[in-house]
Amino acid sequence: MQSHPHTFSCSTSHLTKHYLNNGAPLKTLASLRKPLSGAGVIIRRFPSGLKQINRRGAINSAAEPQNSSNNAEKTRKVVEHICLLKAKVDLSDKDEKDMLDFLYTCQYQMRGILAISLGRISNQNLENYTHAVFMRFQKREDLVKFYENPFYLGVLKDHVTPFCHELTYVDYESQVEDDILPIFRKGEEFNFGVEFILLIGFKDSSLLEAANDALTSFEKLLMEFPSLIVQSTRGLNFNHGSKDYTHAVVIRFRSSDAFDIFMGSSEYRDIWSSKFEAIIEKKLSISFSVDPVGNELM
DSSP: OOOOOOOOOOOOOHHHHHHHHTTOOOSSSGGGOOOOSSSOOEEEEOTTSOEEEEOSSOOOOOSSOOOHHHHTTOEEEEEEEEEEEEEOTTOOHHHHHHHHHHHHHHHHHSTTEEEEEEEEOOSOOTTOOOEEEEEEESSHHHHHHHHHOHHHHHHIIIIITTTEEEEEEEEEEEEEESSHHHHHTOSGGGSSEEEEEEEEEESOGGGHHHHHHHHHHHHHHHHTOTTTEEEEEEEEBOOGGGTTOOEEEEEEESSHHHHHHHHTSHHHHHHIIIIITTTEEEEEEEEEEEOTTSOTTO
């Protein structure tokens, strides 16, 4: 079977490269922080290199300028789908490659899949998941059809379940900038990087206000660092098969270095200790590298 690149991502920005190449100490993210003139999460890149930040539920970038008065309103609802797999210990490299290739090919066999990203999980996690798949759909109806699609069911039967002993699904609605590149996760900035998936289970529905406050604070932290992050979405999990996780966040980092800088920062640690730890019951964070030539298995 012909090999396909499994994901799209982004290049490291000049600001991030400056700090990495010059070995500047980064105990915090303050040196990379971008001042905000208002609450917003959509980043657009202008030819001059300046960025403009607008409201809504994702961090995106684009090449051409648009009227700033209209950007805040131009968003598109999308449905995000996460599948986590636990592969058997005797999974061969060939079977692993075939499994990911067939899953990746699903986007060509059915309508409604706007973007796909998948690969081998690079970090240790308590649940021992080994692989992750992220897909974006246009609407819920497309996701329902995907779950029932004969081609997808055949891929599971022949190329996934024989080599995996558990699959977990999480689905949520979010919003992205209403532009072709951020919607389809295409373009130079989606050619490589690190995909980070965060699943959260809050303790009690009565803590909804505190949960929303924590997620909003986390979103504000993300949107302050466009030099590290290409796109981020979050939402309420509506898949009843994984009800232990109430919310999900997917973040595309510009590079493994950008990922390490953010995850190792005091700002990230502080927001978890001050906003999340007292109200979450379950947390799972996984990441995998994205490469335009399909090297996720390396």
